[in-house]
Amino acid sequence: MTHIKFNQSPLPRTFGGFVEDILNGNFNKVVKDDFLTNDYFTTHPPVNIVETPEAFILDVVAPGFSKEDFKISAAEKTITISAEKKEAAKNETDKQVRREFNFKSFKRSFSISEVVDANKINAKYENGILKVTLGKKENKQDAPKEIVVE
Template structure:
């Protein structure tokens, strides 16, 4: 008689499903390839006393390629670079880079003054300044105890 051992634990099957299913494809195809980083440029966000500072790494663009829109809830930054026209007779020997369009949106708080947002593009970095609203505090009011 042969002794057969059964593994009733669902954990090994669950782990196998995670790595062999669409999740693995999603991670491998989007995050681990350079495609993810070229379509979603890295962004640094710093909060100062007076503003939020967004730095978007986007080398190879010109300032006319960017479009920035904002409302009370979000700011959207996008860029699109038109393909370079080929000169007749030129032969492409090697092409290792291209510029892809991107679009990123960020939620903003009610402290941001949408009318005072500024942007500047220099050295491959788009610098967006989201100024905060000025806090106008009322003068302390004296309360008389009766």
């Protein structure tokens, strides 16, 4: 049974257009434009999801952020993880020769099951990985009850 579902936005390219680009010899352009750009990984950070008996653990690869940049919210059956990096103020007296640092924002949403306890959700950011732990509700079953047949 799946308890967490991945909501992925559709690719901007249709499948037919993707195949047509490959057949026309533009495979390198397709790979470069769709997967090897900074935009792809900063707008769709990779996520690993692990289920343990006590919790679901989401590992989000998000290097270059600080813990203050993240916003995590749980509403109804969805958890949303977003981050926005503010650009540092530029010193106008210095001449910029080359600029490769580019910070963007991202937002990912996941459907969660009723077994997740909203009070047991916590997050930790360390070494470029945001680890979100979604604790499960305790599975309390009523004690076996003996039924007397009359």
